[in-house]
Amino acid sequence: MNDKNVLLRVENIHTYLGASHILKDVSLRLGHGETLLIMGRNGMGKTTLLRSIIGLSPPKRGKIFYRGSEITGLATEIIAKKGLALIPEDRGIFPNLSVYENLIMSSRPSPTGRRDWDLEGIYELFPILIMRQRNLGNQLSGGEQRMLSIARVLLTHPDLILIDEATEALAPILRKEVALVLKKIKDSGVALVIVDKYINEWMELADNNIILSKGEIVFQGNQDKLLKSPLSLQSHLGL
Amino acid sequence: MELSFYLIQLLNGIQLGFLLFLIASGMTLVFGIMGIINLAHGSFYMVGAYLAYWVTSLTDNLLWGILLALPLLFLIGFLIEKLAISFLYHRDHLSQVLLTYGLILILSSLQIIFWGKEFHGIDIPSPLNGSIALTDHQNYPVYRLFISFICGLTAFGMYFVIQKTRLGMKIRAGSSNREMLRILGIDVNKLYSIVFSVGIVLAGFAGMLVFPLNAVYPGMEENILIMSFVVITLGGIGSIRGAFLSAMMIGILETFGGVFFPEISSFLVFGLMALVLMWRPQGLFGQFR
Numbered sequence: 001m002n003d004k005n006v007l008l009r010v011e012n013i014h015t016y017l018g019a020s021h022i023l024k025d026v027s028l029r030l031g032h033g034e035t036l037l038i039m040g041r042n043g044m045g046k047t048t049l050l051r052s053i054i055g056l057s058p059p060k061r062g063k064i065f066y067r068g069s070e071i072t073g074l075a076t077e078i079i080a081k082k083g084l085a086l087i088p089e090d091r092g093i094f095p096n097l098s099v100y101e102n103l104i105m106s107s108r109p110s111p112t113g114r115r116d117w118d119l120e121g122i123y124e125l126f127p128i129l130i131m132r133q134r135n136l137g138n139q140l141s142g143g144e145q146r147m148l149s150i151a152r153v154l155l156t157h158p159d160l161i162l163i164d165e166a167t168e169a170l171a172p173i174l175r176k177e178v179a180l181v182l183k184k185i186k187d188s189g190v191a192l193v194i195v196d197k198y199i200n201e202w203m204e205l206a207d208n209n210i211i212l213s214k215g216e217i218v219f220q221g222n223q224d225k226l227l228k229s230p231l232s233l234q235s236h237l238g239l
Numbered sequence: 240m241e242l243s244f245y246l247i248q249l250l251n252g253i254q255l256g257f258l259l260f261l262i263a264s265g266m267t268l269v270f271g272i273m274g275i276i277n278l279a280h281g282s283f284y285m286v287g288a289y290l291a292y293w294v295t296s297l298t299d300n301l302l303w304g305i306l307l308a309l310p311l312l313f314l315i316g317f318l319i320e321k322l323a324i325s326f327l328y329h330r331d332h333l334s335q336v337l338l339t340y341g342l343i344l345i346l347s348s349l350q351i352i353f354w355g356k357e358f359h360g361i362d363i364p365s366p367l368n369g370s371i372a373l374t375d376h377q378n379y380p381v382y383r384l385f386i387s388f389i390c391g392l393t394a395f396g397m398y399f400v401i402q403k404t405r406l407g408m409k410i411r412a413g414s415s416n417r418e419m420l421r422i423l424g425i426d427v428n429k430l431y432s433i434v435f436s437v438g439i440v441l442a443g444f445a446g447m448l449v450f451p452l453n454a455v456y457p458g459m460e461e462n463i464l465i466m467s468f469v470v471i472t473l474g475g476i477g478s479i480r481g482a483f484l485s486a487m488m489i490g491i492l493e494t495f496g497g498v499f500f501p502e503i504s505s506f507l508v509f510g511l512m513a514l515v516l517m518w519r520p521q522g523l524f525g526q527f528r
Contacts, residue, residue: 080424092419105408106423
């Protein structure tokens with residue numbers, strides 16, 4: 001990949017949580033508008049990798065670059081303002097704010113002034129949120145919270161969205177709905193890093209795949225390579 | 240007793256309630272959102288009163304005294320947050336109590352160094368120094384009504400900012416999930432500086448409004464701090480609505496209790512708090528954490 005096309009570059013990072021060495025020498029590259037699927041069993045470092053990129057768990061060693069500039073060690077809010085967004089596993093919906101307030105509280109144009117999304121567009125993409133706009137965050141179902149969390153980051157106009165456990169605890173029909181929404185977001189030019197257990201939903205969407213095991217990348221490649229590596233799927237994902 | 244007597248007590252109770260609300264609202268925001276127990280919050284009631292007294296003495300004008308003291312107090316709050324409070328965000332409550340208790344000692348020593356141990360007062364300026372006749376025999380001071388009016392406006396302004404603006408949404412969001420605020424690109428440290436400084440200004444503003452009535456004197460903040468803690472505990476920590484309702488309840492109860500049951504008036508306030516906490520341990524509008 002040409003360096004000019006690289007949106008995110010992670011170089012040999014080592015991240016610790018307390019005394020535990022969680023990520024060991026992890027490197028990856030993601031181009032503009034591309035989708036990367038990160039897989040792995042529980043506790044293998046997937047969430048820590050996303051948290052390292054956004055600055056919540058900064059790496060002790062190694063470097064992270066976004067749009068060619070180093071973001072290692074920067075405060076999370078500064079990294080977010082550069083156009084990175086994270087949707088955490090617990091969705092991070094503010095329970096004491098209404099759906100409408102959750103949406104508009106952090107809305108802003110992209111660092112380059114782009115304003116592709118507005119409330120109207122968001123309600124078109126997530127019709128359920130129109131009916132729920134006066135409800136408080138804690139009055140929503142898990143699926144609605146997931147939709148709201150995606151809608152909220154879209155209004156911050158990121159170029160890259162990191163999504164942790166994208167379809168965790170969702171019914172199969174909702175999983176398909178989330179996948180459909182993320183496909184539309186990808187088609188709009190936004191790059192995605194998706195962490196999920198249900199890899200079938202993402203086979204079409206993902207341009208590249210990573211399998212993490214005990215904090216190390218044990219597989220990296222596209223769908224063809226992944227499907228030709230039954231050993232990786234079986235030994236690291238139990239599939 | 241005449242009906243007007245009860246009306247006067249009610250007006251006094253509402254005025255005390257409004258003042259308690261001004262002080263407690265800042266305290267509940269700082270405690271609920273930043274997680275900081277600021278024992279020195281009541282001291283800023285005293286600092287505000289002394290600053291306003293000082294500027295009023297220099298300008299010979301109460302309005303200028305208050306208008307100039309407000310930004311001065313904001314600056315003091317901002318500096319204290321940056322130089323002292325910001326070091327407490329990742330510390331336990333014991334560290335917070337020790338540091339803010341130290342602030343109480345520093346502020347009260349500075350007060351004695353600059354203004355001594357005497358009482359200082361000013362004359363309430365015209366036309367606020369008059370009275371309104373409630374009946375043929377009962378009058379009510381205009382200045383007390385003025386205090387209630389200004390406090391009411393301030394409370395409405397706070398309600399508007401907290402409920403209707405994006406800043407207010409961020410402040411409310413901060414009480415439930417600070418990490419998510421940062422993930423969304425919101426500078427939590429800046430938000431904390433604003434919340435702390437505004438909280439200090441609100442407490443000081445209460446002191447500025449009251450000093451023409453009661454004068455300024457050492458120890459004027461002692462009782463108000465305890466009452467403010469009762470207000471935020473009763474209303475629910477972090478809840479502005481709860482602070483308003485409980486400030487009114489306590490203001491009215493304290494006033495009527497002081498008139499009809501002076502021996503047990505304090506017990507009435509703490510008794511009410513105990514009863515409410517038995518029913519709702521998180522306070523009237525608080526949430527379990």
